[in-house]
Amino acid sequence: MPASGSVSVQSLDQFLAEVEGRAFQIARIATGCDQDALDIVQESMISLVTSYSDKCESNWKPLFYRILQNRITDFHRRKTLTGKIFAWIGLKKADEEDIDLLEQIADPNADMPELALSKDRFSDALIHALEQLPARQQQTFLLRIWEGLSVKETAEAMQCGEGSVKTHLSRATQTLRAHLEPHYFSGDHHES
Known part of the structure; x- marks a missing residue:
């Protein structure tokens, strides 16, 4: 049983399960790559758990999405820097082919x-x-x-x-x- 004022693992797991799919879609749209999106979502979840799990549950959603947006921004910065480095030395990165794996939502129609x-x-x-x-x-x-x-x-x-x-x-x-x-x-x- 968690101590008074601490968060139950079950409620944290439930929160992460609720935001996982939509967070992946946000990261996928922002990065254009499934693997990068998965990495960003996983890093965001780990960061929330390690640094903010002791915060009030009502704060988790804005905190998680702030972390997610910061990770996406970091991704774009790294990508821009990598592109500049490759351009500077005269190399061009080959584009990888992405497969769109957006989650399928049950359709009542x-x-x-x-x-x-x-x-x-x-x-x-x-x-x-x-x-x-x-x-x-x-x-x-x-x-x-x-x-x-x-x-x-x-x-x-x-x-x-x-x-x-x-x-x-x-x-x-x-x-x-x-x-x-x-x-x-x-x-x-x-x-x-």
Whole structure:
């Protein structure tokens, strides 16, 4: 039994299980690579457990997503530095082929193939559009919309002001709308 004020291992395990899939999707979109995304999520979870498991459970979500965003930022910094080093010495890194392993979500409309196909196409278009967003807009959209964090929690996770969160979300939403409207309203989703 945990001592008074300490956190039960079971509640920490449950929290990590709840955020694991969505955290992987966020990292996958940000990195474009399944293996890098898995590494980032695992490092984030380890960091939360080793450094913050004694914090109040209500703080875990913003803390975890702050750690995740910091790991993603570190990944991009390392990637940029590596690219500069290779460019400086005249070498070019070969791109590795990635296989998209986004988690499959149980679909209550699975017996309606046209609807499932339409959702798959829209989901693919959304993922592609998210990958094109600037990093801060992407982070804001994923934390606010996908994860449902409040403006305050998102600001804490991203280490910025609440006004910045609102601005980034507004710009991300406008950009995504512009990218998705032509695809969504092209008539492709009405195939029979």
